[in-house]
């Protein structure tokens with residue numbers, strides 16, 4: 001490929017990672033097979049994973065239609081090959097858009113405890129992990145769900161939460177509040193709200209795998225009495241809340257964001273994230289048109305978050 005072609009590809013390509021986890025022999029064979037589906041500019045590797053081996057291929061594609069076709073071809077190759085190499089249920093396949101993704105349990109990037117914000121530690125779960133001594137620690141298992149606390153959008157939401165809770169001074173908390181974590185992923189924001197003292201938190205999540213991970217995280221943190229996770233979307237989030245957290249990609253915010261005011265108690269607040277500077281104007285208009293006041297904006301890298309307040313007039317307080 002000529003050098004200008006490569007530059008174009010590097011500038012405009014979408015980067016997708018396909019991982020295959022399972023028994024060593026099967027994963028090795030699948031990895032060998034998949035090598036023939038990648039181009040010289042793309043990456044592939046094969047290494048140890050929790051309970052077996054992992055093969056990873058990263059494909060770069062500038063054309064969306066071509067990308068879809070390649071993903072379908074690769075997936076069907078994996079499916080065909082799985083049948084011969086090992087029982088299908090032993091092999092786990094995952095596709096991630098690397099422009100918007102995160103490390104996961106078992107990867108080197110998510111192994112050690114870290115403080116995404118002061119006074120809150122995230123302890124990556126591992127087999128045999130001892131109960132943490134510090135009550136401000138969240139144990140997280142993130143096998144196939146977004147939300148480790150490392151992505152800027154999660155960080156921005158955690159910072160707003162801490163600000164509202166007065167965490168910087170270990171004061172106040174979110175006492176008495178009913179919180180909704182819309183698109184909860186691993187459940188990290190609902191868990192953090194619970195650690196900051198909210199009365200109840202509900203996490204709703206459309207992806208069944210992520211909802212399962214969030215439920216497990218609630219149990220790992222002994223917060224079943226405070227945090228509830230439901231698989232679904234707005235239909236699963238009945239009632240009104242004092243605080244709605246919605247860290248979802250811009251496309252989802254445009255689609256479902258206008259529903260937020262209907263789920264807020266009078267005077268309630270919302271934190272939305274998952275969009276970039278370029279979409280800031282449109283996202284603001286969306287919420288202002290639906291009756292919310294943009295109270296504060298925060299950014300981290302290219303990502304933004306807004307703190308919104310219910311600005312509607314309510315007759316009975």
Ligand SMILES: C[S@@+](CC[C@H](N)C(=O)[O-])C[C@H]1O[C@@H](n2cnc3c(N)ncnc32)[C@H](O)[C@@H]1O
Nearest residue numbers: 146147154183184185205206207233247248252
């Ligand atoms: C960027 S992740 C955020 C995870 C976590 N709340 C955090 O802040 O790290 C967005 C999550 O929203 C979920 N999601 C997307 N659309 C949704 C919808 N309409 N209803 C519920 N969940 C949705 C996705 O499956 C994904 O797990």
